[in-house]
Amino acid sequence: MPLAVMSFNPDIWRAQSNSNEKSARRGNILGELRLKQRNHPDPGETVAGQGVVRQHGQGADSSKQMRKLGLFERLLLKYRLRNEPRYVRRWVLRMASGRQHSNLGNDLKDVPRARWAARDWLGYLTSMGLRPHHTCVEVGCGSLWAAEPVIEYLEAGKYTGLDITEQFYRFGEERLGDVLREKAVTLAVISEAALQRLEAMPPDFVFARKVLAHLRPDELPDFVAMFCRLVGPHSIGLIDNPPTEKTRYRNPGTIDYALEEFQRHVPAGITCIQDQWAIVVRREPALEQQEQPTAR
DSSP states (O other): OOOOOOOOOHHHHHHHHTOOOOOOOOOHHHHHHHHHGGGSOOOSSOOTTTTOEEOTTTTOOOHHHHHOOOHHHHHHHHHHHHHSOHHHHHHHHHHHTTOOOSSSSSSOSOHHHHHHHHHHHHHHHHHTTOOTTSOEEEESOTTSTTHHHHHHHSOTTOEEEEESOHHHHHHHHHHSHHHHHHTTOEEEEOOHHHHHHHHTSOOSEEEESSOGGGOOGGGHHHHHHHHHHTOOTTOEEEEEOOOOSSOEEEETTEEEOOHHHHHTTOOTTEEEEEOSSEEEEEEOOOTTOOSOOOOO
């Protein structure tokens, strides 16, 4: 039975976008691992598991298993410290220590709030034209909390989730296995092969939620270029971001980007505007086209 779409609630969305996460102490083992990783520079472009496509909850690890740091887990974490991007290292360690996150993992800080925010995001997507028959790609799908109501709303085979590591969406596979099978969901690690396949589609909607705010300024150009690749002539791209005249740090790990800063990295042929809740990305129509691009 299709999920009922909730209307978009600006007040709830504003509160969600302005919330700050508190930092906490790491355990002795994790502190030890962090000291050791100083001798291993961040490879930046390296992504473990590149090109791997996963479906339907196969091989998912539970959050409880991740918390048990035996010898194998310690060795695995050491490997990830050397070979996966900064954000992955940070959150794999935090979840392994049993720490709660606002939207990664299955043991969240506030599950009811996460579910409400996800349904509110679906309300925003439908207000922008999303319909059940549209194809939809989420960049940075994480543990599928934002995706869950979107997946249930869309027809089977219409949702694809991408992230920098399968570590994150394994939690979603574990929680939503039956739904993912029923809806023929595709989950993939971001890779050139995956991007080329989606470019050839292209999707009707591309969105990223709770991604832009966690990117360092030096990571922004690559993200913008990758996201814009997926925006076809009839696509609508949406990146949640509160409007601000100047790029600002909400806390050391969370940034609100000014539209001007985002636009510096937008490739030719792409336009973007900041609405009240997100940056809207569109591809300019070819000169011979008379109609404005709209999602099919």
